[in-house]
Amino acid sequence: MQLTHQQACTEAERCLYCFDAPCTQACPVHIDIPKFIAMIKSGNVIGAAEVVKTSHALANICGKVCPEEIFCQSACNRAKQDSPIRIRELHLFATQQEWKRGYSITPAFPKNGRSVAVIGGGPAGLGCAFELVKMGYAVHVYDAKGFGGVPRNSIPSFRLSNDELRSDIEFLSPFVHSHQRLVDTKAFARIREQHDGVFVGIGLGLDKPLGIPGEHLPGVLPVLRFLGRAKMNTAYIGKQVVIVGGGNVSLDAAATATHLGASQVILIYRRSETEMKVWKSELEEAKKRGVQIQFLTIPIEIVGSDGVTGLRCRRTRLSDQHDASGRPVPFEVPGSDFDLDADCIIVAIGQVIQADFVSLFERTSQGFIRVDDSYRTSLDGVFAGGDAIQGEGTIVQSVAHGKAAAHAMHDYLTAETRRAQR
Amino acid sequence: MNIRDIDIYTTRDLSYDFLGLRFENPFILAAAPSTDNLEMVRRAFHMGWAGAILKTTSVEGTRVDLAYPMMSTFNHDGKKLFGMGNIDLISEHHVDKVENNVRMLKKEFPEKIVGASIMAGRKEDWQHLVERLESAGVDFIECSFSCPQGNIGEDPGKMLAQSVVATELTARWVKEAAKRIPISIKITPHVTDILEIARAVKRSGADAITASNSLQALMGIDIRTFVPYPQLNGRSTHSGLTGPAIKPITLKTISEIARNVDIPILGTGGASTWSDAVEFTAVGAGVVQFCTAVMHHGFRIIDDLKSGLSHYLDDMNFTSVTNIHRRALPHLVTHDDLPRCSVRSHINDALCIQCEVCYVACRDGGHIAIDRRPSKIPIVSEERCVGCGLCELVCPVEGCIEMRAPQEFSTVNYTG
Numbered sequence: 001m002q003l004t005h006q007q008a009c010t011e012a013e014r015c016l017y018c019f020d021a022p023c024t025q026a027c028p029v030h031i032d033i034p035k036f037i038a039m040i041k042s043g044n045v046i047g048a049a050e051v052v053k054t055s056h057a058l059a060n061i062c063g064k065v066c067p068e069e070i071f072c073q074s075a076c077n078r079a080k081q082d083s084p085i086r087i088r089e090l091h092l093f094a095t096q097q098e099w100k101r102g103y104s105i106t107p108a109f110p111k112n113g114r115s116v117a118v119i120g121g122g123p124a125g126l127g128c129a130f131e132l133v134k135m136g137y138a139v140h141v142y143d144a145k146g147f148g149g150v151p152r153n154s155i156p157s158f159r160l161s162n163d164e165l166r167s168d169i170e171f172l173s174p175f176v177h178s179h180q181r182l183v184d185t186k187a188f189a190r191i192r193e194q195h196d197g198v199f200v201g202i203g204l205g206l207d208k209p210l211g212i213p214g215e216h217l218p219g220v221l222p223v224l225r226f227l228g229r230a231k232m233n234t235a236y237i238g239k240q241v242v243i244v245g246g247g248n249v250s251l252d253a254a255a256t257a258t259h260l261g262a263s264q265v266i267l268i269y270r271r272s273e274t275e276m277k278v279w280k281s282e283l284e285e286a287k288k289r290g291v292q293i294q295f296l297t298i299p300i301e302i303v304g305s306d307g308v309t310g311l312r313c314r315r316t317r318l319s320d321q322h323d324a325s326g327r328p329v330p331f332e333v334p335g336s337d338f339d340l341d342a343d344c345i346i347v348a349i350g351q352v353i354q355a356d357f358v359s360l361f362e363r364t365s366q367g368f369i370r371v372d373d374s375y376r377t378s379l380d381g382v383f384a385g386g387d388a389i390q391g392e393g394t395i396v397q398s399v400a401h402g403k404a405a406a407h408a409m410h411d412y413l414t415a416e417t418r419r420a421q422r
Numbered sequence: 423m424n425i426r427d428i429d430i431y432t433t434r435d436l437s438y439d440f441l442g443l444r445f446e447n448p449f450i451l452a453a454a455p456s457t458d459n460l461e462m463v464r465r466a467f468h469m470g471w472a473g474a475i476l477k478t479t480s481v482e483g484t485r486v487d488l489a490y491p492m493m494s495t496f497n498h499d500g501k502k503l504f505g506m507g508n509i510d511l512i513s514e515h516h517v518d519k520v521e522n523n524v525r526m527l528k529k530e531f532p533e534k535i536v537g538a539s540i541m542a543g544r545k546e547d548w549q550h551l552v553e554r555l556e557s558a559g560v561d562f563i564e565c566s567f568s569c570p571q572g573n574i575g576e577d578p579g580k581m582l583a584q585s586v587v588a589t590e591l592t593a594r595w596v597k598e599a600a601k602r603i604p605i606s607i608k609i610t611p612h613v614t615d616i617l618e619i620a621r622a623v624k625r626s627g628a629d630a631i632t633a634s635n636s637l638q639a640l641m642g643i644d645i646r647t648f649v650p651y652p653q654l655n656g657r658s659t660h661s662g663l664t665g666p667a668i669k670p671i672t673l674k675t676i677s678e679i680a681r682n683v684d685i686p687i688l689g690t691g692g693a694s695t696w697s698d699a700v701e702f703t704a705v706g707a708g709v710v711q712f713c714t715a716v717m718h719h720g721f722r723i724i725d726d727l728k729s730g731l732s733h734y735l736d737d738m739n740f741t742s743v744t745n746i747h748r749r750a751l752p753h754l755v756t757h758d759d760l761p762r763c764s765v766r767s768h769i770n771d772a773l774c775i776q777c778e779v780c781y782v783a784c785r786d787g788g789h790i791a792i793d794r795r796p797s798k799i800p801i802v803s804e805e806r807c808v809g810c811g812l813c814e815l816v817c818p819v820e821g822c823i824e825m826r827a828p829q830e831f832s833t834v835n836y837t838g
Contacts, residue, residue, distance in 0.1 A: 006820045035726070039729065042697065043697055044696065044726055044733055044734075046733045047733055050729070404425060
């Protein structure tokens with residue numbers, strides 16, 4: 001639901017117009033929220049959209065799907081009086097008005113004569129690319145699937161329509177050179193040679209397997225493949241679906257499965273609701289759609305001969321020990337095995353980086369690319385951000401990484417020039 | 423890490439000439455607390471304000487006996503500062519300091535417009551102030567003939583701009599003393615005939631009128647203690663009312679002068695947004711002064727003022743702010759000259775939310791011309807509706823009730 005003009009004005013009227021506003025601080029890309037809301041209030045909606053887009057290259061996408069409950073809205077001072085301002089909806093109201101009217105004209109940014117490469121056309125890559133464009137770089141974006149990344153490949157279309165995605169991409173496309181090709185280790189080396197700096201925003205892309213018997217059976221679907229097909233309307237879904245996971249992607253898969261007509265969708269998660277790394281709103285939505293959630297449950301074997309017929313599960317209990325994420329470690333409860341009927345299993349237990357050239361980088365214990373505070377990788381002149389450095393995050397966080405990395409890269413290249421001149 | 427975002431939109435040129443001066447946009451700061459401090463004016467200029475009129479100064483030796491607290495609010499419908507009251511007086515700074523502020527600002531910001539506001543009693547004092555500030559480099563001088571509190575008029579308790587004779591005489595003194603800079607006379611709407619005063623200013627040779635000062639007001643009474651606001655240890659006094667509450671009065675004052683007297687006008691009193699500024703300009707203001715909105719939200723409002731005005735000009739296919747100037751005036755006539763058109767209220771059933779607010783307003787304050795229905799969607803009686811427009815005003819839904827010309831109805835009985 002989008003706000004009507006009257007609703008937007010009424011909501012904007014509630015904004016306290018705080019100075020050094022906590023909502024702006026809480027936004028990873030630091031959109032000047034009180035400023036754009038005041039503009040909606042004054043009737044300057046296009047100005048409001050420009051404020052949003054000055055800070056956020058993927059403004060329409062985030063207006064639609066940004067989890068405001070963990071960012072801007074969670075910090076709203078108005079919540080201390082009654083209820084927080086519906087910031088994301090006001091953001092969407094403004095950017096959609098601008099999109100409908102036609103984009104405000106942006107000037108040709110002055111060129112600085114240097115060329116940089118961005119590998120990955122998702123939020124991190126595009127966030128970085130546009131920031132570098134603003135600073136005068138010729139930016140070459142490499143992605144085999146074109147622009148869009150996760151929002152394009154796996155966010156269900158009932159949450160984010162192709163139009164919304166396209167609107168941001170149409171806005172950004174004229175500014176960058178697009179190279180729609182796969183980057184492997186050899187291509188990566190060539191790209192590094194050809195450009196002054198490289199940003200790697202390759203996301204993850206490869207589903208982690210369960211590593212239990214029966215995973216080869218037809219009917220077992222890695223989640224990214226499932227969501228990707230659903231976006232292209234080619235997804236197969238069974239009647240009785242069990243999803244193994246516990247993150248936002250698993251909720252997307254659950255909602256998509258109900259959407260596609262599965263009569264029963266069960267999500268199993270090895271810990272309890274408190275430990276779930278999900279946005280409350282999505283969890284509530286999934287429950288409303290009839291998704292059943294079995295907490296403290298792990299899969300131990302996929303049952304079936306020619307295809308999936310069920311999933312053997314085991315109960316867990318949470319121990320006093322905590323893992324690296326600070327959450328209690330689940331232990332298996334002996335003798336608690338039970339079977340769930342299923343003709344389709346969706347595996348959504350996390351992802352790893354797909355690109356082969358990732359082996360060139362120093363990595364974290366979880367396999368992500370290691371970066372320092374300035375988003376520098378272990379390779380000289382190569383920066384990274386987005387899911388590839390921290391695992392599944394949000395779009396806006398990835399854009400923020402991209403922006404910050406762009407500035408770090410600019411500082412690095414400027415310093416390098418100074419060194420060369422000395 | 424907080425990065426300062428790089429601008430991605432070109433800023434439109436909003437500059438134009440007024441009073442022989444180049445204004446980079448029509449937004450300037452009125453003589454008020456915001457312009458009494460060098461650091462504050464500097465910040466405003468850096469943030470994009472086109473100019474500032476430094477807070478009113480007077481001759482050396484004038485004792486400024488301020489009383490605190492000096493501010494009060496007129497809240498309306500849950501909104502703070504719908505109107506703001508103040509019992510402030512002129513600047514406490516010695517004129518030397520104000521002169522120095524003018525010098526510093528003109529040196530640091532040669533492209534910004536620096537005005538000074540003055541107030542005095544005797545001829546030599548008025549003229550001395552003009553000479554000193556002109557030689558300090560001020561771009562224009564505004565003369566406060568109308569401060570609603572602490573007045574220095576011909577009679578105690580009366581403002582200078584309430585006397586035609588005193589206004590003309592004093593304005594003449596001021597104008598005589600100015601060698602090259604324009605002089606604007608800041609007037610009050612508290613007169614029987616604003617045109618008499620405006621014509622007196624015109625006759626004096628002064629270059630412009632600033633219309634208009636705050637309105638005398640009593641801001642409210644604490645109904646438990648009966649002490650009015652602002653409360654100073656059990657006492658209170660009248661305030662000068664500013665802010666959105668006085669905008670319609672200012673629009674009337676400006677338009678009245680603009681229609682009848684050929685003199686440039688600096689608009690002030692109740693403008694808070696870019697669209698208010700458009701309205702002020704459309705009734706004849708050459709520039710628009712801001713004060714209460716800045717005191718409420720800070721200098722940062724300039725971003726929306728400039729952005730909103732730029733987009734408005736684009737939408738209207740206007741090339742300059744001057745295209746707006748006086749544009750509303752041809753539409754403004756006397757009541758006698760108004761066309762007598764028949765209109766009737768029309769309720770859009772599809773938009774109606776069944777609150778029946780229009781029904782009760784018409785029943786008890788209109789012409790008993792709206793009937794109830796079981797559906798709770800009211801219906802207008804074409805016979806009884808006279809087209810006063812009250813129902814449209816009270817309707818909470820945008821566009822639900824509109825006034826339509828009779829030809830849009832199938833049958834209307836005019837003589838009925």
